[in-house]
Amino acid sequence: MNQENTDNSLLKIRNVVREYILPRQRLFSSVKRFRALDGVSLTVNFGESVGIVGESGCGKSTLARTVLALEAPQSGKISFKGEILHTLKAKKLRRMRSGLQMIFQDPYGSLDPRQSVENIVAEPLSLLGEMTFKKRSEMVAEALTNVGLSPNDTVKFPHEFSGGQRQRIAIARALITRPALIVADEPVSALDVSVQAQVLNLMMDLRDNYGLAYLFISHDLNIVRHMTTKVAVMYAGRIVEQGSTQTLFDHAQHPYTRALLEAVPSTDPSKKKRNIGKNYVSIMSGSNIENIYENGCVFASRCPVVEDKCKNFSPVLQNFQASTSARFDNNTQEIHHKVACYKPYDELVKT
Amino acid sequence: MSLLTVKNLTVSTEHQSGSINILDNINFNLERGTSLGVVGESGCGKSMMALAIMGLLPDNMTASGEVQFGGNLLCLPEKELCQIRGNRISMVFQEPMSTLNPLLPIGFQVAESLRLHKNFSRHQSQQHASKVLDRVGLQSHKYSRSLYPHQLSGGQRQRVVIAIAMACGPELIIADEPTTALDVTIQAQILDLIAELVFEENMSLILITHNLGIVAENTDQMLVMYAGNIVESGPTKNVFEKLVHPYTRGLFSSIPNSRVPNTGKGLQSKYSQINRLPTIPGRVPEFWERSKGCSFVDRCPRAQANCSSKFPELIQLGTAHSTTCFFPYE
Numbered sequence: 275m276n277q278e279n280t281d282n283s284l285l286k287i288r289n290v291v292r293e294y295i296l297p298r299q300r301l302f303s304s305v306k307r308f309r310a311l312d313g314v315s316l317t318v319n320f321g322e323s324v325g326i327v328g329e330s331g332c333g334k335s336t337l338a339r340t341v342l343a344l345e346a347p348q349s350g351k352i353s354f355k356g357e358i359l360h361t362l363k364a365k366k367l368r369r370m371r372s373g374l375q376m377i378f379q380d381p382y383g384s385l386d387p388r389q390s391v392e393n394i395v396a397e398p399l400s401l402l403g404e405m406t407f408k409k410r411s412e413m414v415a416e417a418l419t420n421v422g423l424s425p426n427d428t429v430k431f432p433h434e435f436s437g438g439q440r441q442r443i444a445i446a447r448a449l450i451t452r453p454a455l456i457v458a459d460e461p462v463s464a465l466d467v468s469v470q471a472q473v474l475n476l477m478m479d480l481r482d483n484y485g486l487a488y489l490f491i492s493h494d495l496n497i498v499r500h501m502t503t504k505v506a507v508m509y510a511g512r513i514v515e516q517g518s519t520q521t522l523f524d525h526a527q528h529p530y531t532r533a534l535l536e537a538v539p540s541t542d543p544s545k546k547k548r549n550i551g552k553n554y555v556s557i558m559s560g561s562n563i564e565n566i567y568e569n570g571c572v573f574a575s576r577c578p579v580v581e582d583k584c585k586n587f588s589p590v591l592q593n594f595q596a597s598t599s600a601r602f603d604n605n606t607q608e609i610h611h612k613v614a615c616y617k618p619y620d621e622l623v624k625t
Numbered sequence: 626m627s628l629l630t631v632k633n634l635t636v637s638t639e640h641q642s643g644s645i646n647i648l649d650n651i652n653f654n655l656e657r658g659t660s661l662g663v664v665g666e667s668g669c670g671k672s673m674m675a676l677a678i679m680g681l682l683p684d685n686m687t688a689s690g691e692v693q694f695g696g697n698l699l700c701l702p703e704k705e706l707c708q709i710r711g712n713r714i715s716m717v718f719q720e721p722m723s724t725l726n727p728l729l730p731i732g733f734q735v736a737e738s739l740r741l742h743k744n745f746s747r748h749q750s751q752q753h754a755s756k757v758l759d760r761v762g763l764q765s766h767k768y769s770r771s772l773y774p775h776q777l778s779g780g781q782r783q784r785v786v787i788a789i790a791m792a793c794g795p796e797l798i799i800a801d802e803p804t805t806a807l808d809v810t811i812q813a814q815i816l817d818l819i820a821e822l823v824f825e826e827n828m829s830l831i832l833i834t835h836n837l838g839i840v841a842e843n844t845d846q847m848l849v850m851y852a853g854n855i856v857e858s859g860p861t862k863n864v865f866e867k868l869v870h871p872y873t874r875g876l877f878s879s880i881p882n883s884r885v886p887n888t889g890k891g892l893q894s895k896y897s898q899i900n901r902l903p904t905i906p907g908r909v910p911e912f913w914e915r916s917k918g919c920s921f922v923d924r925c926p927r928a929q930a931n932c933s934s935k936f937p938e939l940i941q942l943g944t945a946h947s948t949t950c951f952f953p954y955e
Contacts, residue, residue: 467837468875493809537812542841543862544862
């Protein structure tokens with residue numbers, strides 16, 4: 275990324291690798307490892323919302339956990355406000371954590387049913403050290419007002435709220451320490467369509483008011499398109515394509531990104547009856563994400579345009595130079611656009 | 626000739642505040658070989674409608690009205706219903722892992738309905754089941770018939786569920802959120818598969834979902850449900866073009882839409898009025914909160930005085946397109 279040297283970056287993820295050790299098949303067999311994250315690099319600037327898309331099992335949530343320092347990476351580093359999180363001492367890390375908050379997918383599972391809303395929302399305040407009871411209730415009331423709930427709701431319990439309101443409580447809890455970055459792992463996928471829009475609007479308003487940055491994880495591409503300025507597409511622990519939201523959605527280059535985009539059902543009935551057998555999704559063979567060539571491209575086993583080279587040498591995520599056929603509104607977007615593929619779409623079209 | 630006709634279907638249950646209607650006067654018609662999409666938010670009664678048609682309602686609920694499928698399904702004794710379920714009408718459920726029996730191999734589970742309904746022998750049914758599994762894309766040389774559900778991925782499991790549903794060659798398949806638990810790419814593959822099978826076997830399909838995109842791409846007719854009522858129904862194309870009911874319009878506009886291009890400009894500065902998603906204020910009323918008027922009245926931007934006192938009649942808007950609203954959009 276070109277802004278690497280500027281001070282504007284809030285979160286820097288550099289070549290992060292996270293491996294899990296799988297259980298042995300037999301007593302003396304070698305230990306198998308599963309690479310959930312394989313050399314992921316990403317930068318989130320102050321006040322920027324970055325989307326991460328990909329199928330289940332591609333490492334999206336592992337990335338979220340690693341960013342929040344809930345798990346340490348085997349190699350690579352994650353720096354947040356210039357501090358490398360996983361090397362910090364527990365006490366310092368705890369203080370840093372107030373700048374990082376998370377919103378979870380399921381508002382029914384993420385709120386303790388036995389705690390009152392006041393206790394739930396005030397819980398992260400313990401990170402800020404001692405504070406008076408009065409100050410605490412003031413901050414809770416303010417957080418609740420910010421998310422569109424009443425300060426009188428503090429005595430209620432989670433079961434008294436609907437799904438959308440619960441997600442608002444979860445947002446209030448994330449917001450109360452005034453974090454600089456909120457990691458939102460599928461924040462609206464458990465909500466109804468009309469409520470989704472309310473929560474998304476709220477999240478964007480808060481971004482404007484408090485200069486929050488979001489790491490927005492979702493599988494709904496329409497929502498990512500709406501919410502973010504930059505997107506990274508993950509597949510099997512690697513980022514296969516990244517760029518500004520507009521470039522990526524309009525000029526997707528990686529075959530996997532194109533398949534993802536084609537798979538989104540369009541709300542236009544005239545596009546009915548997709549030409550079955552002709553698009554990327556239906557010729558994308560198999561559905562097994564575990565079937566991966568050891569040295570080759572992670573996507574090679576499902577790729578519709580695979581070559582011998584792809585199976586033996588893994589392509590590097592590198593800047594994509596748009597051919598003359600693709601038009602960009604301005605040149606800066608080109609710098610952000612990176613693809614890990616030997617046969618990006620534009621070059622396929624040319625031949 | 627219509628395959629399924631639902632007339633005045635009402636499902637009610639007892640509640641502290643007296644009898645409440647979970648489904649209220651549902652009417653629709655499904656022609657042979659066509660597909661019907663049902664959209665609505667959770668709790669609007671979509672799934673209850675499917676269960677009522679199949680005669681699978683929980684014990685504390687009663688259905689009245691007519692479900693004509695050859696005869697009136699609501700009047701049939703359980704024994705005869707059993708001969709229809711899984712044979713002439715079958716269902717595909719949302720969560721494939723809880724639909725499939727984890728203790729039985731997939732070949733056996735597909736063969737089961739063939740033995741029950743077609744009186745096939747064990748050998749015959751296994752052979753036919755193998756053919757059906759080939760048909761849904763699980764070829765026998767790659768996927769042994771003795772595999773157990775846990776050995777398959779989510780998409781493959783849903784393929785097995787579809788194989789079970791279509792094993793006996795049903796006339797009607799009811800798919801209740803068939804792809805909600807799946808990834809987008811797998812979702813597209815499964816929907817293509819359903820569309821292909823329905824087309825080739827000349828089956829009818831009722832596709833229940835909350836995703837408007839899925840309805841737009843895969844169905845001929847559609848119903849929009851809100852709080853136990855049908856608020857708009859008609860050919861999918863007409864409904865999407867006109868969006869006459871305020872709820873349909875609200876629902877549609879609250880989805881981040883790929884039709885409206887995101888220029889990214891609004892996001893770089895303030896989350897401007899242009900980029901803001903229109904929302905439907907408020908929430909769906911609980912069943913016991915519903916008044917005798919239109920159930921959408923509290924959230925409706927066009928509501929007037931008589932909306933809350935009287936339930937709006939169904940009005941026709943040309944070719945089979947109808948809505949229950951006093952003040953529909955033109």
